[in-house]
Amino acid sequence: MLRCEHCRVDLPGKQSGQRLCQNKPVGVPDGSGGRFPLLSESRITISRILSAWVAFGSVCAAAICVTLNLILPAGGWWSLFVIAGIASLWIDFAIVIKKRKNLPKNILWQVVVVSLIALLWDRSTGFHGWSLDYVLPILCSCAMVAMTIVAKVRRLDIQDYILYLMIDCILGIVSFVLILTGMVSIIIPSALSFCASIVFLAFLLFFEGKAMWAEIQRRFHL
Amino acid sequence: MRKRRQWNRLDNAAKIFPPTSSNRDTKVFRFVCELTEPVDGPVLQRALDRTLQEFPLYLSVLKKGLFWYYFEESGIFPQVAEETLPVCSPIYDADRPGLLFRVLYFERRINLEVFHALADGTGVMQFFRTMVFYYLAEKYSIREQLTDYDASQDQKSQDAFYQYYDKAGAIPKIKRVRAYRIRGERLPDNRIGITEGFLSAEAVLQKAHECKTTLSEFLIALLMCSIHEGMAIREKARPVVITVPVNLRRFFPAQTARNFFGVIQVAHSFEKDGQEFEQVLANVRESFKRQLTPENLNGIISRFSAIENNPLIKAIPLQAKIFFLRLAGLRANREDTAAFSNIGRVSMPQEATKHIRLFDVFLCTRRPQLCLCSFGDTLAISVSSPLVDTGFQRRFFRRLTEMGISVQVVSNLEQTNGGDS
Numbered sequence: 199m200l201r202c203e204h205c206r207v208d209l210p211g212k213q214s215g216q217r218l219c220q221n222k223p224v225g226v227p228d229g230s231g232g233r234f235p236l237l238s239e240s241r242i243t244i245s246r247i248l249s250a251w252v253a254f255g256s257v258c259a260a261a262i263c264v265t266l267n268l269i270l271p272a273g274g275w276w277s278l279f280v281i282a283g284i285a286s287l288w289i290d291f292a293i294v295i296k297k298r299k300n301l302p303k304n305i306l307w308q309v310v311v312v313s314l315i316a317l318l319w320d321r322s323t324g325f326h327g328w329s330l331d332y333v334l335p336i337l338c339s340c341a342m343v344a345m346t347i348v349a350k351v352r353r354l355d356i357q358d359y360i361l362y363l364m365i366d367c368i369l370g371i372v373s374f375v376l377i378l379t380g381m382v383s384i385i386i387p388s389a390l391s392f393c394a395s396i397v398f399l400a401f402l403l404f405f406e407g408k409a410m411w412a413e414i415q416r417r418f419h420l
Numbered sequence: 421m422r423k424r425r426q427w428n429r430l431d432n433a434a435k436i437f438p439p440t441s442s443n444r445d446t447k448v449f450r451f452v453c454e455l456t457e458p459v460d461g462p463v464l465q466r467a468l469d470r471t472l473q474e475f476p477l478y479l480s481v482l483k484k485g486l487f488w489y490y491f492e493e494s495g496i497f498p499q500v501a502e503e504t505l506p507v508c509s510p511i512y513d514a515d516r517p518g519l520l521f522r523v524l525y526f527e528r529r530i531n532l533e534v535f536h537a538l539a540d541g542t543g544v545m546q547f548f549r550t551m552v553f554y555y556l557a558e559k560y561s562i563r564e565q566l567t568d569y570d571a572s573q574d575q576k577s578q579d580a581f582y583q584y585y586d587k588a589g590a591i592p593k594i595k596r597v598r599a600y601r602i603r604g605e606r607l608p609d610n611r612i613g614i615t616e617g618f619l620s621a622e623a624v625l626q627k628a629h630e631c632k633t634t635l636s637e638f639l640i641a642l643l644m645c646s647i648h649e650g651m652a653i654r655e656k657a658r659p660v661v662i663t664v665p666v667n668l669r670r671f672f673p674a675q676t677a678r679n680f681f682g683v684i685q686v687a688h689s690f691e692k693d694g695q696e697f698e699q700v701l702a703n704v705r706e707s708f709k710r711q712l713t714p715e716n717l718n719g720i721i722s723r724f725s726a727i728e729n730n731p732l733i734k735a736i737p738l739q740a741k742i743f744f745l746r747l748a749g750l751r752a753n754r755e756d757t758a759a760f761s762n763i764g765r766v767s768m769p770q771e772a773t774k775h776i777r778l779f780d781v782f783l784c785t786r787r788p789q790l791c792l793c794s795f796g797d798t799l800a801i802s803v804s805s806p807l808v809d810t811g812f813q814r815r816f817f818r819r820l821t822e823m824g825i826s827v828q829v830v831s832n833l834e835q836t837n838g839g840d841s
Contacts, residue, residue: 202829205814205817205818205821205829206822206827207817207827207829208827208828209829210828210830211830213830213833216829216833217613217810217813217833218615218810218813218818218829219810231458231528232526233526233527233529233616233830234503234507234526234614234832235502235503235504235526237504296515297515298515299516300516357425408424412424412425416427416485417485418485418486418487419429419487419488420487420488420734420735
């Protein structure tokens, strides 16, 4: 067996160095094999390189736009919109990547995040109301359909997506509330979204009521 | 009809682990059983499948509710695999719900890695022993049974904190001190360095008895002195504080295979309380005696259960709780120098014993942690640390060898590239 004469400890197995004092051990290995596998060096993945390049590209694009804007100031501060656009894309992209393992959850996050980003854009460009008139109701309706398709294609258990579908339906109902409060001027998308929400909720309640109740108990337990 | 998934609340101690775990501090511990022969993968897989029937909670994934995390039954079936990852790699990822443990093998070693939210050392050891026993029973046709742990499934998944929380119990005040922290360069890629020392349990116990102390008290005093030797003069004003998890099953009749532990702290200021080993030992002994009383342990259970059961705190959304738990975790990090946990003696039926060389446990944390467990006459003392420097480990083991105790040392040095291999 190997031995470190400095620490006076024995070193079983094949150990090329001594962790305690970093001195070379003496003797011959006892042939009892290793205790830990040798690990390969951690490699940088292609997705990491790709996202680094895209991030680098976005920063360069933003920098060039600001520079051009400074040189040619005639059109106002248009470069701020470019930067805000790039930031919006990155926020959304980050969430898509972070939640990629859970598709129904990802879809719901997209509804919320894209609606919020749209609302911010709408507000900062004079609030024409397009974010509430079109974006929120259309996203809610599309998300309901998308979740149903994902659930069927991936053969998900109802318990895997019922909560997200329920929340999406509630968001659909919110657009109806917005019609009532007069915040929405184009009625058709919100009305359709409300209708779809009620249909989906009714379906869940009548056919999957128990699963719905169980999920509520689980998620909301105090 | 479709099966309704079962779910379980997290026990009191488990609640801190999901929010405070990270790639740097994975809160994963590894249980090792070194056999006399190389491990047979397919047999290990069958042993694992059999064990999971007895410990169904291990088939859960951790999910977030609006107010609390919870365990949800999953349909995932774990596969044993040959070890390829660094020790105690992250297990819990909020965005990828998966099982909270993994079973790995390498040459003669069976390794079980578990996320701490699922169970504490003693709880996991019951699972691990059962799995190792089933493995050996099939491999070597052992007829004996594992009879010393006969808890029912209910008892195994019981929340013992809930059962023994007494609202009327007095909550002991804890004095918060800023402890000395060992600093230095970290190992690359958030890896941790493991130094395992194997000694004769009898020899160490004899030394401890010569000093009229228990094994834990003796080794904690030795650890404190080893840390002290490496302190710079200006750092000596800070006390060396060792956190010691206490297995509450020793004091309350619970057989749960989940978490049921409390922590006590032993602090020694080398500037004020003396620098001699005897003085440190006397302080450690006195701290143990003062803190390991039924009233104090009841208080430990009450301290956190009272917070958990406060209706106002219950109603705070989980995301906000996560924020406060992280803050509490950061604060707790400043309050100790190292941790020491004694898993105790591992026993196996007679026929299985001859195929096992040793059992060992270690844990990934941000501060150094010393874990010990014994099997037969082999006492395994493992020190895990994220730092490249192994000064206090060297001083600790050298102190033992200077007492005439022979020590075998194994480390994952080659794995971590932390030295001059």
